Amino acid sequence: MEDDEKQSIVLFPFMGQGHIIPFLALALQIEQLNTNYAIYFVNTPLNLKKLRASLPSSSSIRFLEIPFSSSSYGLPPASENSDTLPYHLILRLFQASASLQFKSSFKEAIQALTARCHGRPPLCIISDIFLGWTANVAKQLGVYHAIFSGAGGFGLACYVSLWLNLPHRKVVAHHFSLPDFKEGTVKLHKTQLPTNIAEADGEDGWSIFQRENLSAWVDSQSLLFNTVEEFDQIGLSYFRRKFPGLRVRPIGPLVLGLKSRDRIGNTRGVITRETILKWLDSKPSSSVLYVSFGSMNTISSSQMMQLGKALEGSQKNFIWVVRPPMEVDINAEFKGEEWLPEGFEERNRATGRGLVVQNWAPQVEILSHRAVSAFLSHCGWNSVIESLGNGVPVMGWPLAAEQFFNAKYLEEEMGVCVEVGRGKKSEVKSEDIVKKIEEVMGEKKEMMRRTARKVKETMEKAWKQREGFNGSSAKSFHDFLSDAKQHREMKDMILFSNIAN
Numbered sequence: 411m412e413d414d415e416k417q418s419i420v421l422f423p424f425m426g427q428g429h430i431i432p433f434l435a436l437a438l439q440i441e442q443l444n445t446n447y448a449i450y451f452v453n454t455p456l457n458l459k460k461l462r463a464s465l466p467s468s469s470s471i472r473f474l475e476i477p478f479s480s481s482s483y484g485l486p487p488a489s490e491n492s493d494t495l496p497y498h499l500i501l502r503l504f505q506a507s508a509s510l511q512f513k514s515s516f517k518e519a520i521q522a523l524t525a526r527c528h529g530r531p532p533l534c535i536i537s538d539i540f541l542g543w544t545a546n547v548a549k550q551l552g553v554y555h556a557i558f559s560g561a562g563g564f565g566l567a568c569y570v571s572l573w574l575n576l577p578h579r580k581v582v583a584h585h586f587s588l589p590d591f592k593e594g595t596v597k598l599h600k601t602q603l604p605t606n607i608a609e610a611d612g613e614d615g616w617s618i619f620q621r622e623n624l625s626a627w628v629d630s631q632s633l634l635f636n637t638v639e640e641f642d643q644i645g646l647s648y649f650r651r652k653f654p655g656l657r658v659r660p661i662g663p664l665v666l667g668l669k670s671r672d673r674i675g676n677t678r679g680v681i682t683r684e685t686i687l688k689w690l691d692s693k694p695s696s697s698v699l700y701v702s703f704g705s706m707n708t709i710s711s712s713q714m715m716q717l718g719k720a721l722e723g724s725q726k727n728f729i730w731v732v733r734p735p736m737e738v739d740i741n742a743e744f745k746g747e748e749w750l751p752e753g754f755e756e757r758n759r760a761t762g763r764g765l766v767v768q769n770w771a772p773q774v775e776i777l778s779h780r781a782v783s784a785f786l787s788h789c790g791w792n793s794v795i796e797s798l799g800n801g802v803p804v805m806g807w808p809l810a811a812e813q814f815f816n817a818k819y820l821e822e823e824m825g826v827c828v829e830v831g832r833g834k835k836s837e838v839k840s841e842d843i844v845k846k847i848e849e850v851m852g853e854k855k856e857m858m859r860r861t862a863r864k865v866k867e868t869m870e871k872a873w874k875q876r877e878g879f880n881g882s883s884a885k886s887f888h889d890f891l892s893d894a895k896q897h898r899e900m901k902d903m904i905l906f907s908n909i910a911n
Contacts, residue, residue: 416448418523418532420474421558422516424507424540425457426492427705431792432560432636434461435664436536437471443887445470447533450523452516454478456490474523476515483509493706496740501606501615504540508619511543520551534894536634539566542626549629554897556632556659556890561791563637563645563660564819565812568596571648572607573620579611590652595644601832602814628655631897632890636662636795638872639882641824641865657893659886663795663869665774681765683772686729689765693727693781696859699805699847700776701786702731704793707809711735711749713831713838718750720843721764722757726851727781728764731771736834744768777802783859784850786830789816798826801866803858805850807831826862828854 419440423433430453437449451461452474465471480489483506489495492503510516524531534554537544539561548555559566571590572578578586578600588596600608606616627633633649633656635642642660649658690698701721703709709717714735721728734742735749746755746766758764773793776782777800785797786805790813797804804827806817820827830846831838850858872883880888 416446418448418450418527418530420450420452420520420523420532420535422452422535422537422541422544423558423560424492424538425454425490425503428492428790428792429538429540429560430457430461431666432664433536433538433558434464435666436558436634436636436661438466438469438666439664441469441471448472450474450532452476452519454490456488474519476510476519477513478506478510480506482506494741497605497736501619504619505615507541508543508623511547516544517547517551520547520553524551533891533898540623542623542630545626545629552901554632554894555630556634556894557627557630557656558634558636560636561812562794562816562819563635563642563649564823565645565791565816566635567591567645567648567652568598568815569607569812570624570652571596572603573610573617573624576607576610576612576617578603578608591644591648598815598818601836602808602818604810604812604814605834627653630656632657632659632893634890635660636664636791638662638869639886640868640872644819644823657890659890660872661883661887661890663799663872663883665796665799681767683775686765686767686771687775687779689762690729690776690779690781692762695780696783696855698727698729698779698781699724699784699786699851700729700773700782700802702771702773702793703733703788703807703809704790705770707788707790707813707834708733708736708740709807709809709831710834711737713834713836714749715751716838716840717843718754719840720847722751722754723840723844724847724851725763726847729767729771729776730764731767731769731773733769783855784847786847789813789820789827791816794820795869798862798865799869801859801863803827803850803862805830805846809834824861824865826858826865828858 421433421437423429437451440447441449449471451471455475458473458475478490481487483502485502492500531551531553535548536556536558539557539559545555571588575589577589584600585597587594610617637660639660646658646660732744734744755766774796777796782802784805785802787793789806789808794816804820806827806829808814808817817827817829821829828846828850830843872881874881875884
């Protein structure tokens with residue numbers, strides 16, 4: 411069947427690796443489930459160029475390119491991804507993404523696709539949580555629309571509630587409750603707020619963007635989550651209550667396949683993927699601590715120094731994926747001699763106890779390796795899903811966005827996490843980190859790994875399909891496609907009725 415004869419599904423993530431990765435995982439999942447869909451991935455030129463190289467050779471996913479000039483928005487040349495920008499420019503990228511609605515480029519791309527498909531519009535448009543304006547475009551074109559969150563239900567629920575209410579500005583105390591939840595059920599501390607929320611006053615640029623973005627969700631029909639119904643009910647219930655017009659569908663876990671994820675990575679230095687895996691093969695089972703703060707986040711130089719001391723002091727095997735500290739250009743060369751304890755890399759290379767890897771490592775392969783015991787993570791949801799999907803407990807050090815609430819939920823509700831640090835500016839001491847490492851890789855090791863393995867089993871069941879049985883996520887996704895098809899059939903009936911009359 412030719413692409414123009416298939417039903418089209420359009421996916422449009424925000425321009426950041428943490429958003430693109432789950433969207434690509436979703437695209438590949440749809441392709442695997444049913445070849446009768448033509449999948450189109452929408453983004454800006456540089457992001458699509460990078461994505462083309464990441465697709466399996468057998469994939470038939472197509473790309474819809476929309477023009478984007480970063481310099482028109484006060485961004486450096488060729489800046490189309492949040493991973494390449496310092497924190498103070500991130501808001502401009504968000505504002506630039508919102509302005510795309512006024513340039514009609516996305517709408518024109520969908521209209522051109524419809525014309526190519528003999529006048530048949532896409533079955534649905536699935537867009538990012540930060541691209542709410544696309545729902546109105548879909549509405550204008552009569553296309554079913556869904557918002558897809560790469561974040562989990564609880565983390566995003568807290569994040570949305572905070573932006574809608576800014577409750578921390580109404581209290582003097584450091585602790586406060588979120589008003590959109592059952593009274594007193596979700597309490598936060600002001601140190602658990604990402605910088606842009608902590609500084610928001612309702613009239614700042616972030617507040618304005620979020621208010622406009624969230625209000626645009628009302629034009630959508632579905633809200634999809636990269637999570638599992640069985641362990642994320644508090645967050646999912648929040649959205650079912652707060653946005654009754656949206657059909658909430660958990661469809662996780664969606665994890666990008668090893669080869670695809672690895673090719674998206676950007677690594678520097680001399681430590682290759684093969685070196686890392688060979689090193690892991692030489693280590694005993696459940697003996698290695700993997701440390702990574704994701705594709706966009708980093709800690710301060712003082713925190714980096716304390717973490718380095720702790721890793722040595724713990725006497726545990728480790729892999730640490732490093733980026734320049736937050737006060738330095740994110741694209742700068744990593745200078746271990748300045749930001750790590752003196753002789754750190756040389757000592758650990760000589761003893762074979764630790765690997766320091768610049769910028770990127772094959773995370774899915776590392777977490778699935780028998781030698782890995784725990785993951786010291788920023789608690790971005792992609793990393794959480796990848797860790798728990800391999801039965802690996804988490805040591806949480808949230809830095810931004812909803813990561814603080816992910817860490818809270820993983821520790822307090824699921825029992826698979828111990829918090830190590832909080833934020834990019836908090837003071838941390840090496841001896842305290844050592845105690846947490848010894849706790850997770852020592853006294854609590856078996857208990858936490860048992861709990862993590864149970865979560866892994868739940869995740870595996872969610873997409874299981876066999877005769878007479880569909881896992882919760884498999885059923886949820888099929889229900890979503892049924893919703894989209896019913897919407898299409900209704901639109902066709904109305905069209906034929908109008909023609910007949």
